[in-house]
Amino acid sequence: MxxxxxxxxxxxxxxxxxxxxxxxxxxxxxxxKLPEAVEAAAAPPAPPQPSPTAVPAAASGLPPAPAKRPxxxxxxxxxxxxxxxxxxxxxxxxxxIDLHEMTQTNAHAALARFLAQAQAMxxxxxxxxxxxxxSGGPRGVLRRVVPQWFAGPQFRPLVSGFESAERHHxxxxxxxxxxxxxxxxxx
Numbered sequence: 001m002x003x004x005x006x007x008x009x010x011x012x013x014x015x016x017x018x019x020x021x022x023x024x025x026x027x028x029x030x031x032x033k034l035p036e037a038v039e040a041a042a043a044p045p046a047p048p049q050p051s052p053t054a055v056p057a058a059a060s061g062l063p064p065a066p067a068k069r070p071x072x073x074x075x076x077x078x079x080x081x082x083x084x085x086x087x088x089x090x091x092x093x094x095x096x097i098d099l100h101e102m103t104q105t106n107a108h109a110a111l112a113r114f115l116a117q118a119q120a121m122x123x124x125x126x127x128x129x130x131x132x133x134x135s136g137g138p139r140g141v142l143r144r145v146v147p148q149w150f151a152g153p154q155f156r157p158l159v160s161g162f163e164s165a166e167r168h169h170x171x172x173x174x175x176x177x178x179x180x181x182x183x184x185x186x187x
Contacts, residue, residue, distance in 0.1 A: 124179055159177055
C-alpha cells in the first residue's frame, strides 16, 4: 500500500507558516517562507536594537550592573516514598526538637547544636517542630525562617533536605529533616 502525499491548500500553508513563525527554529534552520499577503501582518515586531551610538554604562558615569552570583545548589526535598514511610512510621524519626516559645536567636543556636549532635550520632531523619504561629494572625516567625536557615552556610553541611511534616507529626508547624551524613560534601 502506497501512501499518498497530501498537499496543503494555500490557506493551510498560510496558517501553518504563521504558527511556525512563533516558534524558535532549530539551529541551522529558518522560519518557513510566508506568502506576501500574510507576511506583513503575521511578522512579530522586532525587539528594539541598541543604537550604535549608545554609550557603555562605564563611560556614561552610571554604575555597572551587578554581576550575577552563582546560585547555591538547592537542597533536595525528601523523596516522596521516603516521606511517606516517615509519615507512616516505617522509617523512624530518630530525634526531635521543639522550638516553641524560643526567640530566633535561641532557636538558631539550639537547632545548630541539635543538628550537629544528630549528625555526629549518625542519625538520618529528625523532626523539627517550629509551631504554626498565632491562629488567625501572621504566619509564625520560626516557621518562616527555619527553612531559610537550612539554606544558609551554617546549616548546609548539616541538612541534606527537608519537607513539611504530616498532620499527626505537627503538620505545617513541623519539618521532617534529613541530616547530611558526616563527611559528605555540601555543595
